[in-house]
Amino acid sequence: MSKTSNTEIHLVNRPKGMPTDDDFSFVEKLITPLEENEILVKTLYLSVDPYMRGRMNDEKSYIPPFTLNEAIAGGVVAEVVESRSEHFQQGDIVTGNLKWGEYSIAKEQEIRTVDPTVAPISTHLGILGMPGLTAYFGLLDIGKPQAGETVVVSGAAGAVGSAVGQIAKIKGTRVVGIAGSSEKIDYLLNELGFDAAVNYKEDNFAKDLEAALADGVDVYYDNVGGVVSDEVMKHLNRNSRIAVCGAISSYNLTEPDIGPRVQGTTLIKNSVLMQGFTVGNYSTDFKRAAADLGKWLQEGKLTYEETIVDGFEQTIDAFVGLFEGKNLGKQIVKVAEPKYANI
Amino acid sequence: MSKTSNTEIHLVNRPKGMPTDDDFSFVEKLITPLEENEILVKTLYLSVDPYMRGRMNDEKSYIPPFTLNEAIAGGVVAEVVESRSEHFQQGDIVTGNLKWGEYSIAKEQEIRTVDPTVAPISTHLGILGMPGLTAYFGLLDIGKPQAGETVVVSGAAGAVGSAVGQIAKIKGTRVVGIAGSSEKIDYLLNELGFDAAVNYKEDNFAKDLEAALADGVDVYYDNVGGVVSDEVMKHLNRNSRIAVCGAISSYNLTEPDIGPRVQGTTLIKNSVLMQGFTVGNYSTDFKRAAADLGKWLQEGKLTYEETIVDGFEQTIDAFVGLFEGKNLGKQIVKVAEPKYANI
Numbered sequence: 112m113s114k115t116s117n118t119e120i121h122l123v124n125r126p127k128g129m130p131t132d133d134d135f136s137f138v139e140k141l142i143t144p145l146e147e148n149e150i151l152v153k154t155l156y157l158s159v160d161p162y163m164r165g166r167m168n169d170e171k172s173y174i175p176p177f178t179l180n181e182a183i184a185g186g187v188v189a190e191v192v193e194s195r196s197e198h199f200q201q202g203d204i205v206t207g208n209l210k211w212g213e214y215s216i217a218k219e220q221e222i223r224t225v226d227p228t229v230a231p232i233s234t235h236l237g238i239l240g241m242p243g244l245t246a247y248f249g250l251l252d253i254g255k256p257q258a259g260e261t262v263v264v265s266g267a268a269g270a271v272g273s274a275v276g277q278i279a280k281i282k283g284t285r286v287v288g289i290a291g292s293s294e295k296i297d298y299l300l301n302e303l304g305f306d307a308a309v310n311y312k313e314d315n316f317a318k319d320l321e322a323a324l325a326d327g328v329d330v331y332y333d334n335v336g337g338v339v340s341d342e343v344m345k346h347l348n349r350n351s352r353i354a355v356c357g358a359i360s361s362y363n364l365t366e367p368d369i370g371p372r373v374q375g376t377t378l379i380k381n382s383v384l385m386q387g388f389t390v391g392n393y394s395t396d397f398k399r400a401a402a403d404l405g406k407w408l409q410e411g412k413l414t415y416e417e418t419i420v421d422g423f424e425q426t427i428d429a430f431v432g433l434f435e436g437k438n439l440g441k442q443i444v445k446v447a448e449p450k451y452a453n454i
Numbered sequence: 455m456s457k458t459s460n461t462e463i464h465l466v467n468r469p470k471g472m473p474t475d476d477d478f479s480f481v482e483k484l485i486t487p488l489e490e491n492e493i494l495v496k497t498l499y500l501s502v503d504p505y506m507r508g509r510m511n512d513e514k515s516y517i518p519p520f521t522l523n524e525a526i527a528g529g530v531v532a533e534v535v536e537s538r539s540e541h542f543q544q545g546d547i548v549t550g551n552l553k554w555g556e557y558s559i560a561k562e563q564e565i566r567t568v569d570p571t572v573a574p575i576s577t578h579l580g581i582l583g584m585p586g587l588t589a590y591f592g593l594l595d596i597g598k599p600q601a602g603e604t605v606v607v608s609g610a611a612g613a614v615g616s617a618v619g620q621i622a623k624i625k626g627t628r629v630v631g632i633a634g635s636s637e638k639i640d641y642l643l644n645e646l647g648f649d650a651a652v653n654y655k656e657d658n659f660a661k662d663l664e665a666a667l668a669d670g671v672d673v674y675y676d677n678v679g680g681v682v683s684d685e686v687m688k689h690l691n692r693n694s695r696i697a698v699c700g701a702i703s704s705y706n707l708t709e710p711d712i713g714p715r716v717q718g719t720t721l722i723k724n725s726v727l728m729q730g731f732t733v734g735n736y737s738t739d740f741k742r743a744a745a746d747l748g749k750w751l752q753e754g755k756l757t758y759e760e761t762i763v764d765g766f767e768q769t770i771d772a773f774v775g776l777f778e779g780k781n782l783g784k785q786i787v788k789v790a791e792p793k794y795a796n797i
Contacts, residue, residue: 165718172723173692336717349516358718368715374679375508375701375711378730380515385728387721 117142119182119212120426126167129363129434134167135183135427142214150217151193152205154423154446158186158236159430160270162389164362173389182210186236188225189215190449199224202451206235213423213446227454230408237270237441238415239404245390246274246332247400249354251282252393253386254330258283261326263343266334267308268295270415270441271356274404275332276305277413284330287323289339291436298416298439311339321346335360341370344377355387363434416440423447460485462525462555463769469510472706472777477510478526478770485557493560494536495548497766497789501529501579502773503613505732507705516732525553529579531568532558533792542567545794549578556766556789570797573751580613580784581758582747588733589617589675590743592697594625595736596729597673601626604669606686609677610651611638613758613784614699617747618675619648620756627673630666632682634779641782646757654682664689678703684713687720698730706777759783766790 117140124134145151163185166177177183187210191203196219199205207222209215225235237243249271256262262279266272267288276286276299288299288308299308307323309316320342327348333340336358344353361368377383393400407413418438420429423446433442460483467477488494506528509520520526530553534546539562542548550565552558568578580586592614599605605622609615610631619629619642631642631651642651650666652659663685670691676683679701687696704711720726736743750756761781763772766789776785 173725333717336715340717355717355721358715358722361715361718368718369712370715372679372701372704372711372713373716373728374676374683374698374730375704378698378728379701379732381730382516382732382735383730385716385721387717387724387726389722389725392725 115142116140117212117214118423119210121180122167122177122183123180125169125179126164126363128365130164130167130427130431132427137424138182140212143216145193145195145216148196148219150191150196150199150205150219150222152189152209152215152217152222153192153450154187154189154209154213154215155204155449156188156233156236156419157211157426157444157446158240159426159433159442159444160185160241161357161359161362161433163430164434173391182212184208184210186241187215188232188235189222190452192451202449202453204232204449204452204454206240211426227452229405232454233417233419233443234408234415236443237417238274238408238413239401241390242270242441243274243404244393244397244400245356246271246278247404248390248393248396249356249388250275250278250330250332253354253384253388254332254352256282256284256330259285260329261285261287261324262330262332263287263289263324263328264332264334265289265311265339265343266357266359267299267305268439269334270438272332272334273299273303273415273440274413277303278407279330280304281407281412285326289320289335289343295439302416303414317342327351330354332356333358337361337368338370344373347377347381347383349381351381351383353383353385355385359434417443419443419445421445458485459483460555460557461766462553464523465510465520465526466523468512468522469507469706471708473507473510473770473774475770480767481525483555486559488536488538488559491539491562493534493539493542493548493562493565495532495552495558495560495565496535496793497530497532497552497556497558498547498792499531499576499579500554500769500787500789501583502769502776502785502787503528503584504700504702504705504776506773507777516734525555527551527553529584530558531575531578532565533795535793545792545796547575547792547795547797549583554769570795572748575797576760576762576786577751577758579786580760581617581751581756582744584733585613585784586617586747587736587740587743588699589614589621590747591733591736591739592699592731593618593621593673593675596697596727596731597675597695599625599627599673602628603672604628604630604667605673605675606630606632606667606671607675607677608632608654608682608686609700609702610642610648611782612677613781615675615677616642616646616758616783617756620646621750622673623647624750624755628669632663632678632686638782641759645759660685670694673697675699676701680704680711681713687716690720690724690726692724694724694726696726696728698728702777760786762786762788764788
C-alpha cells in the first residue's frame with residue numbers, strides 16, 4: 112500500500128445555529144496498518160444529510176452525538192483498496208456508514224458490497240440507500256396511502272421527498288408537493304408527475320396550498336416541520352396520518368421551536384395520527400424495500416435526481432447548502448474516481 | 455300525561471373564553487304530544503363533559519356545533535314517563551344523548567335501556583358510559599400498555615383519567631397521575647392505588663414529575679394538553695405512545711394555543727406516536743368494552759368517584775366547574791328522582 116496519510120473532516124465546535132467553516136477542521140491522519148478482518152477503502156462518494164445536523168449537538172437522541180475532535184461519519188460509497196477480510200477484494204464497491212475522509216478503515220460488519228452493474232453506484236446514497244428506504248417505510252408503513260387519497264409531502268424535491276411522491280403515485284394517490292423554488296416546482300410537476308406543487312417561499316403559499324388541497328389531506332409526509340407544517344395541518348382530513356420524518360426548519364434554530372400546539376385543534380378534532388420515526392426502526396425489512404425500489408427503478412416508475420459537487424473540500428458547503436435548499440434530489444459529494452474497480 | 459311544560463337550557467351566545475351565565479338561557483317549552491315510536495322521558499341525571507365546550511364554538515369538528523337558541527344536548531340518564539314505542543315501557547331507565555332539559559322526547563334509536571340492578575344508574579354517565587369507554591379505548595387501543603411499562607395520565611382524578619389509571623394498573627403497569635389539588639393527589643395514591651401522583655399546580659411540578667419518571671414514559675394518556683403535556687413529553691421513552699384524548703387547558707383560550715412544536719425534539723427523536731381520537735371511533739366495540747368495565751367493577755378492580763350536584767339549575771355552574779378542576783371523578787347533575795321506576 113503506497114498511501115500512508117489521509118485527510119478527515121473533524122467536528123471541532125458544536126455549531127450554534129447554521130454551521131460554519133469554523134466548526135470543522137480538515138485533519139491529516141496517518142493510515143495505520145490493517146488488522147485482521149479490516150478493510151481499507153477509498154471514498155468515492157459521500158452523503159450529506161440533514162439529520163447529521165442533530166448529531167452535531169451534544170444531545171441525547173436516537174443516535175449518539177458526534178464526538179468533538181473526531182471525524183464526522185455518514186453514508187459513503189467507496190472502493191476497496193486493501194483487504195484483510197476474505198469477504199472483500201480489492202476493487203469491490205462497498206457502502207456503509209464511514210468517516211468523512213478520503214480513506215477509511217472499515218470492519219467487515221460496517222460495509223456491504225454493492226453491484227455496480229445495476230444502477231450508478233451513487234444511488235446507494237440516495238434512491239437505493241437510506242433516503243429511498245426512509246421514503247418507503249414512512250410513506251407505506253405509517254402513511255398507509257390508499258388509492259384515491261391525497262398525499263402531501265414537504266421537502267418534496269429533496270432526496271426523500273421526491274421518492275415519497277413517486278411511490279405515492281405508484282400507489283394510486285393524488286400527490287401534492289411543497290418545495291422552495293420555481294425550478295423545484297417545475298421538476299415536481301414536469302419530471303416527477305406530481306398532481307400539484309406549491310412554493311412555500313411565495314407570499315401566496317397559504318392560498319396556493321388551500322387551492323391544491325380542495326379534498327383535504329389524507330397522508331402528510333413531513334420533512335420540514337415549522338410553519339409549512341402548521342399550514343398543511345389546517346387541511347387534514349378525518350383519520351389522516353402524518354409520517355414525521357424530518358424537521359429541517361428547526362435544525363439550526365437557536366431559540367426554541369414554538370408554534371401552534373397540535374393536541375386539540377389538529378389531532379383530536381380529526382382523529383389524526385402523528386408518528387415520528389427513523390429508518391433504523393425498519394432494518395429487518397430493508398431487503399424487501401430495496402428490492403421494491405430497485406424494481407420500480409428498472410421499470411421506469413421511479414426516477415431520481417442527484418446534485419453532485421466535485422471535491423472532498425466541498426463537503427461543508429454541500430452540507431450547509433442542504434439547509435438553504437440548494438439541492439435538487441440527493442446532495443452528494445464526489446470525492447474521487449475509483450482506481451481498481453472497472454466501472 | 456299531566457306534564458305539559460318543560461324547562462330546557464339553550465345556548466344563546468357562543469362563549470368567549472370561559473362560559474358565563476349570559477351564554478345560556480333557561481327556556482320554558484310546551485311538551486308536544488308524542489308521535490308514533492317516540493318516548494317521553496324525565497331526566498334523572500345529566501352529564502357535563504369538557505368536550506361540550508368545543509360544541510359551543512361555531513367550528514367544524516368531529517361533532518357539529520350546538521345551534522344557537524336551541525337546547526344543549528349531552529349524556530342523560532332518564533326514566534320513561536310515556537311511550538309510543540313497543541320497546542320502552544313507563545318506568546324503564548334509559549340513557550342516551552338528549553337535551554339538557556327536565557324532560558325530553560326521544561326517538562327509539564336515541565336511547566337504550568339500562569339495567570338498574572347492576573350498578574347505580576348514574577354510572578352510565580361515567581365509569582360504564584362514555585368516559586369509561588373513552589378511557590378503555592384510548593389506553594388499550596392506542597397506548598397498548600405492556601406490563602412493567604410506565605403509564606402517565608393527566609387529568610388523572612377526572613372521570614376519564616381515574617379509569618385510565620386503574621385499567622393501566624389492571625394491565626400490570628406502573629401508573630403516574632397528574633392532578634391539580636392535594637385532595638386529588640391523595641385520592642389517586644390512597645384510593646386508586648396509583649404508584650405516584652404529581653400536583654401540576656405546585657411550583658415544583660417539573661422536578662416532582664422528573665422524580666416520578668425516573669424510568670421515563672412509555673404511554674401518555676393526555677386529557678389536558680398545554681404546559682402540563684409539554685413537561686410530560688420531555689420524558690418520553692423510545693417508541694412511546696401518546697393517546698390524545700383531551701386538551702382541556704385550551705378549551706377556553708381566547709388566544710391561539712402556542713407551545714413547543716413536537717416534530718423534531720419529541721416525535722422523531724424517540725419514534726413517538728401521537729394519536730388523537732374520540733370514543734365514537736370505537737362504536738362497533740362498545741359492547742365488549744362495557745362488558746370488561748362491568749366485570750372489573752364487579753370484581754372490585756375498578757372503582758369510581760362521582761361529584762353530584764343537586765338541581766337542574768346547577769347545570770351551568772357544574773359545567774364551568776369542570777374547567778376549574780372542581781370535580782373529583784365524574785361530574786354529574788342530579789335533576790330529579792324517578793317517579794315510576796322502583797330503584
